[in-house]
Amino acid sequence: MFAARSVLMFALLPLFAGCQLLPSQSADNKVSTAGMIRMQGILSGDSGKLYFSPCNEQRRYAVTDKGNTGILQEAASVVDKNGMAFADVRGNFVASKAQGSDGQADVFQLYRAERPSGACEDPNFKRLTIHAGGNGPKWSLNASGKGLVLERQGMEPFAVPYMEEQMPEGRFNLITDANDQHVELYVAPQRCVDPVNGSVQHLTAELRVNGQVQRGCAYFGAMRND
Structure with missing residues (x-):
């Protein structure tokens, strides 16, 4: 577990440093998530970026923590031996042709983060x-x-x-x-x-x-x- 967590953290060190500099949102300027998409999937780190792949899909979105949810830190605390974590999020998913991804995920709300074993197949x-x-x-x-x-x-x-x-x-x-x-x-x-x-x-x-x-x-x- 420690090794997998270390892999994710080292892969994301530049991004992690950037996240620490983001200002926290106050209740007065909190963005409404109405109309945004809720999606579950797998988080992984690659070359200093955090990526989100929807459950049972091959698409991969580069993650931006627009809601200051702490998604990077939370993911690092629950990664499995392969350096991956399950996340349930709400945000805006925008398609693009950026190299290495199928688009960008602007995350505004994090419902949960956990180890990925079976989470995508929850029947309830x-x-x-x-x-x-x-x-x-x-x-x-x-x-x-x-x-x-x-x-x-x-x-x-x-x-x-x-x-x-x-x-x-x-x-x-x-x-x-x-x-x-x-x-x-x-x-x-x-x-x-x-x-x-x-x-x-x-x-x-x-x-x-x-x-x-x-x-x-x-x-x-x-x-x-x-």
């Missing part, structure tokens, strides 16, 4: 509004337009309808009461790192079941465009 992603999960003990929650499914270590899966409550500053809650279970999921837009697999996600999550609290990370599925 397209029908989900949100996925959340944590550890100690392990739990996961998948929500869609049809309801939510809660799985907890040592317990049977729990499938029920739910209500969503919007809160200030991009926070929201999912709430349900069924089968003598009061379930709440509190979600906030804040960088979150899974301590087990190292994946970086754009939301923090707090699960409460009958008052018992567990914490974890979350990301939006394909059915949600926030």
